[in-house]
Amino acid sequence: MVKKDYYDILGVSKTSSDQDIKRAYRRLAIKYHPDRNKGDKQYEEKFKEIKNAYEILSNKEKRSMYDQHGHSVFEDDYSSSSSSYTTEFSSSSDFGDIFGEVFGDIFGSKKKSSKAEGSDLLYKMELSLEESVIGIVKKISFNVIQKCSVCYGSGSRIGKNRSICSVCKGKGNIYIQQGFFNIQQTCPTCKGSCYIISDPCYICRGSGVERNIRKISVRVPTGVSNGDRIRIVGKGNYGGYGASTGDLYIEINIKKHNIFTRDKNNLFCEIPINFSMAALGGVIEIPTLYGRVNLTIPKETQTGKLFRIKNKGLKSVKSNNYGDLLCKIFVETPVNLNRYQKKLLRDLGFSLLGYNSNERNNLKSKNFFNKVKEFFKNLTKY
Secondary structure, eight states: OOOOOHHHHHTOOTTOOHHHHHHHHHHHHHHHOTTTSTTOHHHHHHHHHHHHHHHHHTSHHHHHHHHHHGGGGGHHHHHHHHTOHHHHHOSHHHHHHHHHHHHHHHHTOOOOOSSOOOOOEEEEEEEOHHHHHHOEEEEEEEEEEEEOTTTTTSOBOTTOOOEEOTTTTTSSEEEEEETTEEEEEEOTTTTTSSEEOSSBOTTTTTSSEEEEEEEEEEEEOTTOOTTOEEEETTOSOOOOTTSOOOOEEEEEEEOOOSSOEEETTEEEEEEEEEHHHHHHOEEEEEEETTEEEEEEEOTTOOTTOEEEETTOSOBOTTTOOBOOEEEEEEEEOOOSOOHHHHHHHHHIIIIIIOTTTOGGGOHHHHHHHHHHHHHHHHHTTO
């Protein structure tokens, strides 16, 4: 007997994505599920066919083998899988799950587990720039919902046992028949906890949890940036008896530095020099996060000149490479001069720099005033 192509069975093409194949399967599973078509052997066989096709195409390795060799490579798998569908899909809950997942795909929602999960926590940690560069271990404390220290999360008084909910039979949810659909709802009796507590714990009053202050040490890696988050698994809020605990996220906030500003892994700073050093050149000692270094200032350096010092920036978390330190020069005008200093500057201005006679010493000034002269000359033409 010639077997139908698996792609044709699900109504998809060979170029369809995994998500497209999953959606097609779920829609067909609802249509041909035995719970919806009880006693109809034709639907039952169709469902087996759909299920087998999905099992092959949803597995990357099996799909690749099928694309290359066809049905022959899976003949044994087909016979075994087609006879075992009842253990996986015969219950009403499985049908409800398929139904929920289909509409979850359409509307972008996710199927919720009957067990609650502990919520995640966010802690904002403030660091200095130096701390972010070298890495540090910091002790923090924060409010958290923890497992009850007396009943250990059971919710029952010590020596007393909880009883399984008689309504949901310990599943945490119930199914309501509406036509041929089974709608899943949280059990109204146990509120999804699966158990009934007749004698609650005197500390948590049956909730199984208590609020507390947790203290832990956090290792901050070198080179973290502002806004980076560090995830610590299992340090969030306790989710309840039998449920997973949430995670703790540490959000980094780096304080403003009084010398350096940061751009990714590079650092910037402004270096003031007097006009004598700007004109004649010299050597100035500048700070870095790794100690002092000497910076050579060439003669005739102008304000705004940028010097790059290699590998004196921040270490990258991803590549372990270092950024650079960029030093911007500005020539500082002296203030609060005494009479003698003022006289020296006047003598220097008139005798050496010569605003009118020695314009070769002030090329930018000469260029600017030539442009001004040309501007006014052209203005008289209008």
